[in-house]
Amino acid sequence: MRTAIGTSDYHVGGETFINRHIDLLFGGDTVVLCGRFNGTDPYGKAIFERRAPLSGADRLALPFWTLWNLAQHATSRLPFGKGKRDLAEFLRRERIEVILAEFGTQALALAPIANELGIPIFSYYRGTDASKALRSRRIQTAYAKMMPRLAGVFSVSQFLLDNLARHGIRHDNAHVIPSGVDVRRFAPTDKDALSCLAVGRFIEKKAPLITLRCFAEATSGTNARLDFIGDGPLFEPARVLAAELGVADRVTFHGAQRHDFVREKLQHTQFFLQHSVTAADGNTEGLPTAIQEAMACGCITVSTRHAGIPEAIDEGKTGFLVDEHDTDGFRNAIRKALTADNVPEMAASARGVAEERFDNDILLHRLEAQIRQTLGR
Incomplete structure (x- = not known):
């Protein structure tokens, strides 16, 4: 089924779920509808x-169409003029049969033109788009107006669907399908004793400073080690804190790394640490891919009741x-x-769940089957 994948920036190496x-x-049998193409x-x-x-x-x-689209759709994201005509021609030329908009915010831009062209459109909610x-209020209104235009909705977690529903945003054809992990590539190997790993951007909702401090306190007097993979605004503060806590010799900051590097580290790691929190701006996780990858590699996860x-x-x-x-x-959970x-036994159970x-x-295949079933194909 010829499908157009709607996304924001393309190609983003870390968006493994969209790239898949x-x-x-x-x-x-796909094409890409992106906000920006990085080459x-x-x-x-x-x-x-x-x-x-x-x-x-x-x-x-532009001023007219901005006001018009805000009035009609509660969003100014929609294409107009030559951009809209070019998009319509692209969709016709590529013989698109269905559109999958990755992130609800992308669906806002694509749902009206999809309806005009008679192309069924689905949206996939993944985190920020159903939290922050x-x-x-304008996004809430835009989502509510958009829902009847969609053939269906997918989400990586029930939490996100429930969060949408708390704001009065629902779709009768909604399904939870996590991003998932390649369990054939992400698989356990020999584990390094007392090894811990944290993966993700150094940002507020990942709370790397809490993870670091709790690790230092929980493992005092042991040989436990912690590897951090990722970068972001809290990277340097974390390095400073590691020195202040006296654990710089047991904590390694790798910065941003390729996916294969993450996989190799997970395969040899015993414990995966992620203290996810709701950021001040409301940003949350959906269902972190890194946790799914850690489980596939037989890591025991210490995390939060979040999202x-x-x-x-x-x-x-x-x-x-x-x-x-x-x-x-x-701290006590790490200990x-x-x-x-x-x-x-816990490691084997984690692998089994993955x-x-x-x-x-x-x-x-579940995603494909649900789209086919919805469209009666």
Whole structure:
């Protein structure tokens, strides 16, 4: 089924879930509708860049269309003028049968033109688009107006669907399908004793400073080590804090790394640490891919009851969870994990759950089947 994948920036190496859809959905019979194209296209796809420079006529018409689209759709994201005509021609020329908009905010821009052309459109909610974005009353209104235009909605976690519903935004054809992980590539190997790993951007919702401080306090007097992979605004403060806490010799900051580097580290790591919290601006996780990858590699996860994480971790069986910002609880959970007498059993259970719930081949086929079923094909 010829599918257009709607996304923001393309190609983004860290967006493995979106890139997998671009590469493999319906046998790879896909094209890309992106906000911006950065010049990298490893899949050889036909690409339409929605935020290309405006024509002279469209620059003059911009104030009118901004007000018109805000009045009609509660958003100014929609294409208009030459950009809209070019997009319509692209969709016709490529014989697009269905559109999958990755992130609800992308669906806002594409749903009206999809309806005009008679192309079914689905949206996939993944985190920020169903948390931080909902702080805006205008986005709430735009989502509510958009829902009847969609053929269906997908989400990586039930938490996000529930969060949308709390704001009065619902769709009768909504399904939870996590991003998943390649359980054939992400698989356990020999584990390094007392090894811990944290993966993700150094930003508020990942709370790397809490993770670091709790690790230092929980593992004092041990040989436990912690590797951080990622970068961001809290990277340097974390390095400074590691020195202040006297654990610089047991904590390694790798910065941003390729996905293969992350996989190799996970394969040899015993414990995965992620103290996710709701940021001040409302930003949350959906269901972190890194946790799914860690489970596939047989890592025992220590994390928080945040967003979709409790939908992945069975407490006491595959990991340990505490409330957000509960530093005493997180420190004790790390200590409990490192001293548990059933670490091999928990690791095997984590791997089993990943195979059962998060195999991305199975999840991809489930997504395809649900789209086909909705469209009666």
